Amino acid sequence: MARLLLFVLLLMSLTAPARADDISASGRGVVRVVTIAVVDEKVVDFGHGSGFAVAPNRVVTNAHVVELAARYPDNVVVGIVPSEGDKSYEGKVIALDAARDLALIEFKGVNLPTLALYTGPVDEGGSVTALGYPGNVDIATARSAADYIRPLSPVRSEGVFSGRRTLTDIEVLLHTASIARGNSGGPLLDPCGRVVGVNSALTKSEEGDSSFGFAIADTELAAFLRAAKQPYAAVGVPCTSIADRLRQDSDADARAAADAQNAKLDAAGKVSAEREQALVKARADALRSSENYMAIAAVLLVLGALAVGGAGLLELRNERRMAIWVAVGGGTLFIAAVIVFLLRPTGEVTLPDLATAAAMPVAVNSEAALGKMVCTAVPERSRVTVSSTEPVAIDWGAAGCMNMRTQYAENGSKWDRILVPSEEQTVSILQFDPATRLYSNSRYLLSATQMDAARKIRSQVTLKACSPDIAARANLSTQQAAIRAALPPYPNEKIVYSCKAAD
Known part of the structure; x- marks a missing residue:
């Protein structure tokens, strides 16, 4: 009972602050940089x-x-002061x-989440966000010098990108996000x-002029x-x-399903037309065969x-023995005529329902390697x-075994x-669909507390290596569901890969 209560408390602690916020995720890699000048064991500059x-x-x-x-x-x-x-x-x-x-600083003792540089075009008027530690906020809130070396989340300010400029021969970005000394x-x-x-x-703000910020451009960085x-x-x-990307993925999946269904219907229509042609030909052949049967019956x-x-003429001539044999032969011919008539083709032809067979989905063995x-x-x-987004090499084994060491759990197909x-x-x-051979990685960038x-x-997960045991995989699926339920509604990233057999 105590173990279950602990599990519930852990689940609640992860769920409470769960947010899919890209700016907050980047903020975990932002630091305060402090410099302290000491001469003769006295602090002379900070x-x-x-x-x-x-x-x-x-x-x-x-x-x-x-x-x-x-x-x-x-x-x-x-000094490097992380945000967490x-x-x-x-x-x-x-x-x-x-x-x-620009300067690069190296430190030891902790690994920080890294930020990525955007190398694409930045549209004028597009939204930008500044993260940092403005000094005017510190002056208003700091109670002692220790507050400057205490981890705090960075301050964010929103603005728009106003264009590229040149400042002392260096390319800079002009923007309206509020920054102050300390944001440098x-x-x-x-x-x-x-x-x-x-x-x-x-920029300096004089007589009510609006202030603008300058940022060293991505190209210079x-x-x-x-x-x-x-x-x-x-x-x-x-x-x-x-959210838009996931909705587009859902629409793409729906379109793919619709295209597949239309392809099946087209195939079924083609088979149906061929079937009708076969029926017409078969009925014509059957009709001709029926006419032949009826002609034979008439002759008989x-x-x-x-x-x-x-036989009657022979009876009149008193050739009774011969009359009987001729009469029997005539009766036999009458019976044969009736049998041939009854066995004639009716013209009704039945072919297999090929259209239905063509529309049946092809079963995919998701357990196969x-x-x-x-x-x-x-x-x-x-x-x-x-x-x-470099290509990823995988080795998909039987029963959800990835790269001969990592067990995946069933999630539908x-x-x-x-x-x-x-x-x-x-x-x-990580998700793999054997039917479409699509592999995806949905990444959640979480805080230290959430991690x-x-x-x-995760420590509750007992299945560490590949296993053919269905019960063990079912248990893995249940344990993973607990982690999934505690994550934010949306990931920060989702990278979808299309997989093909390696050469």
């Missing part, structure tokens, strides 16, 4: 800005945020580009939470990371709503009548925010497996 993770242990920020640390590494400490957890970590500047106003180095995001720029400066030999995630597909009837007449396949992403059916990793802050629902709760539920 500064802070914002940054975001491009790798689990590396963050990007503005060069002017950590300029002192790069110039005086022995006297200036760089209860600790801050010491960092080290490993790359700096003063012209682009924080990301400017598109609605899917992908980085389109790095907030760096803002990409060039900086390449020069620093820092790999990064890049996504070029346009941002779409996950005439011959029988002649034989009876001949399909072997090694290469699965390629289908962009028009996918929604990508941070993940790679499809197979599901929910992955809850120990390191990443992501829950993935801890999901991992505790």
